[in-house]
Amino acid sequence: MSQQQPEKEKLQSGFKRLIAKIGDVIEDAASLEVTTFTGDFSYKTNQVINNGEDKMEINNVLKNLAVKNQTDLDLVAYTNVKIDSDVSTIVKSNLTEKDAELLKVHMEMLKSSKESRKAVIDMVKDLLS
């Protein structure tokens, strides 16, 4: 019982934090950012999974790769979609044939990002209904 009680409290406060975090999602969802990089890099799964406090953040992987000077990463494309449907896209200049393939990936990922955001917004809407 004495061991179970703190577990119960952790569980309850974990959910309270989660609910608060989801509450911020509408604000963050006002714009959507998709960024695609390329470069001559190699990474191991454990860099993504076990590389620090915020272990699954891809930004950390990017930082690690840069710090260890393993590679030069190039931006292929960056897209920002605003809630009013304003879309800005920055694309690497002088695209080679291979880069054009990467741009296709970027556009596919943009579609997927929109769908992910929609899934989250649907969930929040459902929570509020």
Add this chain to the structure above:
Amino acid sequence: MIDSPDYIVEQLAREKASLPSDRQEIQQHLIELGYISLLKANVVTENEILVAQDHFLADVRSSGYFQASELEAFQLQGKRYLVRRLLREVTDIDEGLCLDQLPREGTVNLASRIIHYRLDLFGLWSHAIDVKYSRINSLSQLQIIGEYAQVSPLEAINQLADIEGFTRRLLALYKEEQFILTFHSPNADRSIHSEELNRRTAFKNQLKEDFGDKSDFFIFLRKEVLKSREKKIDFNFLEKERLNPFKNFVVRLIQIHQWQDGFYSGLLDSDMGDLTLKSFLDAIQFYNQSRERDFIKAHRIIIHVGKGYFLFNALFFLQEYMLEDDPSSLDASQSKVLDVITHNLSEADDPTQVAFQENLEQLKSEVYESPDSAPKERNGLLQRIYYGIKRIVRKALRFAKRIFKWILEKAKKAWRFLKKLFTHLFEDLRNGIVAFADGLKFLLGKRIIQSSSHEGSIVSAFKMDGDSNHLVSLGAVPLISEHVQQVNYSVNAMSFALSIVGGVLKIVLHIVNALSWPMLLFTIIKVYKKISESFKKLEL
């Protein structure tokens, strides 16, 4: 860390690790359908299971028994789920698949396997399941069932997809006396030969109630069989009755009912031995324990006549215990059962909740460490478990109000039933946890999708607000289409996972200050069931 949502993810991972894989069930069904040879049952390798799974999936796709949208909905929960779910549907005998025609002579396909599997359950198949469908072997056996049920061979195989309906049909077609069974178990355990089972009066009274005291059969039994002095008993009659083919078929039918309910875990062999006899007594005691009907003494239903011969009133047994009258749908029944348990949990004080959780843990370990759970070959037969869910859930609805208490008290007579019921609930919990944890990871920014080969890698990370970052290494161009496919699949699966998270949070929002771990687990099961059924109905 104390108030971090990460704690929930970590606890869920621990809970999931304590739940077993579904390998045993998949393996059993693949053997039952002849995709893995019965002779291999005790030594099957992981690779053989994978090959057999793919063979089964190919047969499913060419069978046309499932709609593409249904397959896609199952696939959203992963290939393993898809395989297990389909295997279960195909081997179901509660509300199993109905065939629209019999296979052509000489074919081996899903239909021929289903027919041979069902015949095998009823002890009417002595060949390998994957042999060709033929008039000589397959159709002739279907005709036996057809004659018993007075239907065509095609209708007969479809009748075996609904054992309860099939039983009702036999009860309606045949005279009551056809359900008074005789069996011989000379080596039956002493405890079974107890004094109680030697009492004639209660058994006679039950027969009178079922037949009236004017029927010829009853009069004959009273005068020639139900005698207290052995010398006066007509053992020739009993021996003749024991060999009656229809009555042997009814024995097998009851064995199947008992097996479906978890009372019988021996081989399906039509042998009314100790194990079958004990399963009858266990069932009677269990229903007495439930106190939902009048207490029924075992000797009203079964008696030892003498020299190892028993008389068994299968008419009463089937009508009283094996047929469920509640017309509720499976989803509604399961939902009601979970509602009652969750309600009991929410009203329990902390020490009671802790005790409940501990006993639930014990139940979990027993469900999966049970030696009965691994499919084994013995004497050319398969030792197996019935995994169909509909029947056990309908029964659980009958006892819903008692389940919480039975777990809390570790009720001995109900434990076998609870193990059977919770085999399904733990499995739903496992699937629910996978989806719930997946959704949570996404919300917490921990969802990474990667495609790699020796030439390069692509990594994609999605955040809760939809923002995403992608890394594509120079050599990874050939991986692009695979990666895009993987991301598309993950995003589809994400909408399922987030529906589970949303459904759970909606409930948790109202009870967060009273939330305990077991309450969360039952909530996950409940939401998972509801959402997965609604996704199944979606036209994807």
